[in-house]
Amino acid sequence: MASVQTTFAIYTANSIRAACAAVQAIVPDLDNPKFEVVIRAHKKNRSLAQNKSLFGVAYPPLMDHMGMRGENDRKDLHAYFCGEYFGWVDSAILGKRKQRPRRTTTRNEEGKRDLLDTVAMADFYSFVQQRGAEHGVDVPDPERKE
Numbered sequence: 001m002a003s004v005q006t007t008f009a010i011y012t013a014n015s016i017r018a019a020c021a022a023v024q025a026i027v028p029d030l031d032n033p034k035f036e037v038v039i040r041a042h043k044k045n046r047s048l049a050q051n052k053s054l055f056g057v058a059y060p061p062l063m064d065h066m067g068m069r070g071e072n073d074r075k076d077l078h079a080y081f082c083g084e085y086f087g088w089v090d091s092a093i094l095g096k097r098k099q100r101p102r103r104t105t106t107r108n109e110e111g112k113r114d115l116l117d118t119v120a121m122a123d124f125y126s127f128v129q130q131r132g133a134e135h136g137v138d139v140p141d142p143e144r145k146e
Helices: 013-026 048-066 070-086 118-134
Strands: 088-093 096-101
Touching: 048 070, 048 118, 070 096, 070 118
Parallel strands: none
Antiparallel strands: 088 096
């Protein structure tokens, strides 16, 4: 049997029943089931508005201050902040030492897609603001959705 991975967000008793029914569909032989169940608190992923604020509100004044322009410089700035916030990992390309962020706002330590939750993204934004202030750059608060 091929490995199947299914994730459920359980909000109500009906969701629990639906998850159990899905497990029965995946593993019809419940006399000898072999599967792992992982339960963890559900966290809401960062919003598109939070991401737009980071790239459209926070980064532009920092880029202006440093004379950075364009998409490649913006990606470099984002990688820098991710490395400073999450830590750096040493790697090598053709024998040349290189550092990369341990994780980013969209990828975990293994490089798998894993968005920050809303609280962690707000903390990351605050970190960017603090670093900007340390270098004399006023990074505005994120845009608020009305």
